[in-house]
Amino acid sequence: MKPICTFGLAALLAVALGGPAAYGQLNDVFWTGMVSNDWNVDGNWSGGFVPSQSIGGERAIIDNGGMVFIDTSAIDPVAGLRLDNGSLEIRSGGTLGVVTDNLITDPENGIAFIGEAGAGRGQLDVLGGATFNSEELIVRGAADSLLHLEGDAVVTVTRDAQLLRNTRIVGPDVFMEVEGNLEVGGTFIPQITGPNHSTILLPSGGANLGGTLRPEFSGGFTPMLGDSWTLISAGAVSGAFASIDTSQAPAAPRGATYGVAVPPGSADVVLSLSNRLILNVNRGSGTVSIENAVGDNIDLDGYVIRSPSGLLDPSDGVWQSFDDAGVGAWEQANPSNSSLSELNPSGALSIAAGTTHSLGTPFNFQPTGLGQSGDELTFEYSTLDGQIFNGLIEYSGPSNNLLLTVDPATGQAALSNDSMLQAEFEGYVIRSPSGSLLPDDGDWSSLQDQGVGAWEEANPTSFGLNELNPAGSTLLSPGELLDLGNPFAVGGQQDLTLEFLLVTGETIFGNVAYGEIVPMGQVGDTNGDGVVNIDDLNNVRNNFGTMGPPDGTHPGDSFPFDGEVNIDDLNNVRNNFGAGQAPVPEPASLLIACLAAAFVGRLRWR
Numbered sequence: 001m002k003p004i005c006t007f008g009l010a011a012l013l014a015v016a017l018g019g020p021a022a023y024g025q026l027n028d029v030f031w032t033g034m035v036s037n038d039w040n041v042d043g044n045w046s047g048g049f050v051p052s053q054s055i056g057g058e059r060a061i062i063d064n065g066g067m068v069f070i071d072t073s074a075i076d077p078v079a080g081l082r083l084d085n086g087s088l089e090i091r092s093g094g095t096l097g098v099v100t101d102n103l104i105t106d107p108e109n110g111i112a113f114i115g116e117a118g119a120g121r122g123q124l125d126v127l128g129g130a131t132f133n134s135e136e137l138i139v140r141g142a143a144d145s146l147l148h149l150e151g152d153a154v155v156t157v158t159r160d161a162q163l164l165r166n167t168r169i170v171g172p173d174v175f176m177e178v179e180g181n182l183e184v185g186g187t188f189i190p191q192i193t194g195p196n197h198s199t200i201l202l203p204s205g206g207a208n209l210g211g212t213l214r215p216e217f218s219g220g221f222t223p224m225l226g227d228s229w230t231l232i233s234a235g236a237v238s239g240a241f242a243s244i245d246t247s248q249a250p251a252a253p254r255g256a257t258y259g260v261a262v263p264p265g266s267a268d269v270v271l272s273l274s275n276r277l278i279l280n281v282n283r284g285s286g287t288v289s290i291e292n293a294v295g296d297n298i299d300l301d302g303y304v305i306r307s308p309s310g311l312l313d314p315s316d317g318v319w320q321s322f323d324d325a326g327v328g329a330w331e332q333a334n335p336s337n338s339s340l341s342e343l344n345p346s347g348a349l350s351i352a353a354g355t356t357h358s359l360g361t362p363f364n365f366q367p368t369g370l371g372q373s374g375d376e377l378t379f380e381y382s383t384l385d386g387q388i389f390n391g392l393i394e395y396s397g398p399s400n401n402l403l404l405t406v407d408p409a410t411g412q413a414a415l416s417n418d419s420m421l422q423a424e425f426e427g428y429v430i431r432s433p434s435g436s437l438l439p440d441d442g443d444w445s446s447l448q449d450q451g452v453g454a455w456e457e458a459n460p461t462s463f464g465l466n467e468l469n470p471a472g473s474t475l476l477s478p479g480e481l482l483d484l485g486n487p488f489a490v491g492g493q494q495d496l497t498l499e500f501l502l503v504t505g506e507t508i509f510g511n512v513a514y515g516e517i518v519p520m521g522q523v524g525d526t527n528g529d530g531v532v533n534i535d536d537l538n539n540v541r542n543n544f545g546t547m548g549p550p551d552g553t554h555p556g557d558s559f560p561f562d563g564e565v566n567i568d569d570l571n572n573v574r575n576n577f578g579a580g581q582a583p584v585p586e587p588a589s590l591l592i593a594c595l596a597a598a599f600v601g602r603l604r605w606r
Contacts, residue, residue, distance in 0.1 A: 025106040026059040026080050031066045039070040039088070039096075052076035057101035057109070062086030063120065070094035070130075079104060081112040081134070083122030084141070092129030092151075100135050110134065115141020115165060122146075126153040128173075137161040137178075139186070149174045149198075150191075160205070163188065171219075174198035178205060182234065185211040188241070190231055190271065193219035202234035207269065209237065214245040215258060215271060223249070225256055225295055228272035237267050254278075255293025255353075257392060264386045277351065277391045279305065279379040284397035284420060285562035286313075286361035292351040299384035301348040303341065303391075305362075306378045310337035313364040320360030322349065327357075348384040367400045370423050371508040374400075397560045398478065402510040404430060404498040405517050411438065411486040414517045415498075417476035420560075426473040427501035428466070428510075435462040436492025445485025447474065452482075462489075473503045477579070478523050479559065524576035526558045526569065532576045540569045 029051035033044030042049045051058040052075065059080030062068060066086045077097035081088075090096055100110035112134040115122035121142035126132045128151020136159045139147045147163065149155060150170035160180035167184075169176070170191040175198070182202055190197055192215060200207075217223060246258050256275045263270060275295030281288050288305070292298050305312065313319060314335035322330035322342055328349060333341040340362060351357065365374030379391035402425070403418035413430075417423045430437065438444060439460035447455035447467055453474060458466035465487060476482070488496070498510035524532035526539040539556040543565045548554025556565035558572040 024104070026101075026104055026109060027056045028061050029058050031060070031062040031064060031068060031086065033066055033068070034064070035067050037066065037068060039068050040072065040075055044068075050075045051078050053079040053097075053099055053101050057104040057106075059108070062088065062122075063116070070096055079110065080106075080108055082116070083114050083124060084116035084120040085122070087123040087125070089125040089127065090130040090132055090153075091127050094129075095131040097132075098134035110159075111136040111138060113141075114139040114147055115145030117141065120145075123148065126150075126155055128152050130154070133157070135159050136180075137163075139163050139165045139167060141165065143186075149176060164211075169198050169200075172196040172198055175201075177201040177203070179203060181205040182207045182232070184209050184232075184241075187212045187214050187245075188231075189214050189216060190229065191216045191218055192221065192223070192229060193217075194221050195227060197229040197231065199230045200232045202232065204235045206236040206238060207232050207234040207267075209239040209241055209269065211241065212243050212245050213241040213260060213271070214248060216248040217250060223273045225253060225273055225275065228270050228274070230268050230270050231260075232269040234267045234269070237262050237269055253294055255291070255392070256295060259389065261387060261389075275353070276389060277303075277379075277381055279377065279391055279393045280356070281363050281377060281393065281395050282397040282560070282562050283363070283365055283374060283395055283399065284560040285564070285568055286363040286365070287562045287564070288359040288361070288363050289356050290351070290359065290391075291356040292353050294353050296353070298351045299348040300344075300351055301382055301384050302343040303379070303381040304333075305340045306380075307338055308376055309374075311363060311365050311374050311376070312337050312340050313362045314340060318360055319362035320358060322357070367419075367421065369506075370419055370421055370502065371401055371506075397562075399511055401508070402428075402476075402498065402500055404496065404510060404512045406488050406494075406496060406512065406514050407517055408488065408490065408492075408494060408514050411443070411488040411490050412517055413484040413487050414481050415476075415484060416481040417478055418511065420478050420523065422478070423476045424473050424503045425476075425500045426470075426503055427468040429499050430465045430487070431497045431499070432463055432492070432495055434493040434495050436489045436495065437462045437465055438487050438489055439465055443485060444487035445483060447482070449485075468501075481517075522559060522576065522579055524558050524572040524574075524579060526556055526573070528552065532573055532579045536573045537570075537577075540565060540573055544570075 030046040031044060032046050037044050040050055045051060051060040054076055057079040060078045061082045063084035069089045069091055071091040071094045073095040077099045079101040081098045098110060098112045114124045117140060119142050121144055123146045125148045131154045133156040137157045139145055145165040147167045152173040155176040157178045161178045162183045165186040168189040168191055171193045188211060241260055244258055249258060252258060252273060255278055256273060258273055260269060260271055277298055278291040278293055280291055319340055321332055323332050328344055329346045330342050330344045333343055375395050377393055379393050381391050382388045398419050400419045402423055403416050406413045439462060444465055446457050448457050453469055454471040455467050455469045458468055494514050496512050498512055500510055501507050522530055522532060524536060526536040543556030547564050549563055552561045554563055556569060557563060558569040
């Protein structure tokens with residue numbers, strides 16, 4: 001046991017030994033033990049005694065990779081703690097305090113640092129039945145520095161806390177209170193085990209949010225729509241999580257998401273699994289609608305749709321706003337190519353689950369080359385209770401890219417042109433970092449195997465399937481599909497990427513989707529027979545102006561389907577007449593042009 005002595009004697013000894021002056025900086029004591037050694041053993045510390053705040057204002061430093069545990073009360077509190085490169089585990093029955101020494105002027109007096117300011121990794125685990133308190137708590141250093149709390153651990157911070165790296169709080173029974181302000185950065189991980197979860201309490205301080213929220217669920221608990229968990233309760237909340245990582249959470253049902261909000265009238269940070277409005281956008285037709293797919297009614301009183309590149313058309317008759325439709329007291333707010341917004345200052349539109357409201361065809365994406373994407377819209381809306389949410393966005397229709405579709409149940413793969421433009425390419429590569437590809441004959445049916453042009457395989461492996469056409473190219477019409485056999489290992493990791501080379505020399509990353517391979521439709525086909533002929537023209541003529549479901553079942557609606565029979569369908573038939581069948585003689589092309597012109601004239605007359 002360290003001898004008890006007066007502060008004056010300790011100061012004299014420090015000066016005599018060449019150590020720091022007690023009235024100035026902290027007196028650092030270094031951990032010299034290694035793996036899984038006891039904090040309370042004198043021989044594990046550089047000074048020969050367990051560090052103590054009461055004698056010389058000592059700070060404990062673990063910087064040699066040591067793993068230290070405390071399973072009883074520490075012999076004394078310390079005036080500072082730095083886990084620059086090491087771990088401290090406070091187990092059940094263990095207690096450690098980091099307290100201010102009033103005789104020390106060092107600015108780090110009373111602060112617990114988890115991680116070194118540079119790149120050092122620190123980890124503090126406070127387990128069930130353990131207690132930790134400090135004047136200030138700062139989690140910093142290497143990206144994987146960690147504060148881990150679980151069970152009925154008790155953590156109190158009498159001034160401020162900065163959680164700038166990883167913070168994991170497990171279950172509903174952890175007690176953590178910060179009497180000052182709280183800054184959240186890095187990755188904040190609530191590991192949720194039931195309908196309730198531990199809340200960080202700030203009786204009077206404010207919480208400033210940032211970084212990533214990554215909710216995890218364990219203990220056999222599965223969240224349900226409508227569940228919510230209060231993560232922080234503060235005097236005030238500012239900022240927001242930059243992102244929510246749901247990779248470790250069960251998938252939310254369509255129309256629902258994991259979101260964070262501060263309910264009106266409170267300063268609580270609440271995570272919930274709740275429904276959100278969906279903005280449905282069809283790239284091909286430009287149709288846009290607002291949908292509530294699941295859950296409770298949503299009382300909408302304002303929304304804004306934004307496009308950084310100006311892909312919106314605010315024209316009357318194109319954007320069919322709630323104001324135009326006479327739905328309540330809605331008012332448009334300075335619509336432009338970059339923003340469409342409306343507000344209802346005296347009420348709200350209650351949107352029930354399963355209800356969709358059309359906004360016309362204001363999405364005006366006209367790609368000039370393959371690979372260009374218009375998937376840039378943002379959708380924000382407000383509700384009658386004063387909350388503002390980021391809505392979900394779902395795109396349909398051609399993605400203007402080549403698409404690799406893989407059926408994980410069978411290993412089948414196909415390459416298709418998911419675009420309204422023709423795609424002419426002379427090389428492609430499919431990669432799998434996990435080696436989930438099958439390059440052998442009988443598995444991968446390459447274009448060379450199929451005798452398509454002058455294609456040549458290029459050293460295929462389980463990590464990459466490559467083909468090049470040095471003497472030509474392959475042209476895919478919109479919707480056209482190439483079967484590639486069964487090159488995906490059933491049960492393999494779904495980590496494939498697609499890259500292809502256009503005849504222009506441009507290299508583009510394509511899209512990859514997993515699911516059943518369904519041949520795409522032929523643009524202009526209105527009856528599903530795969531060809532575009534006079535029957536399709538008659539379907540458009542006989543059903544012009546009608547509306548139905550956008551699933552290909554409505555007569556006259558041509559692929560890509562949007563549920564409306566309009567001038568777009570007429571143009572699709574006209575521009576693709578003869579597709580899917582033997583070449584049509586020129587007189588027939590002239591005939592369809594004349595018929596289409598007469599049809600348009602008839603529409604104008606009517």
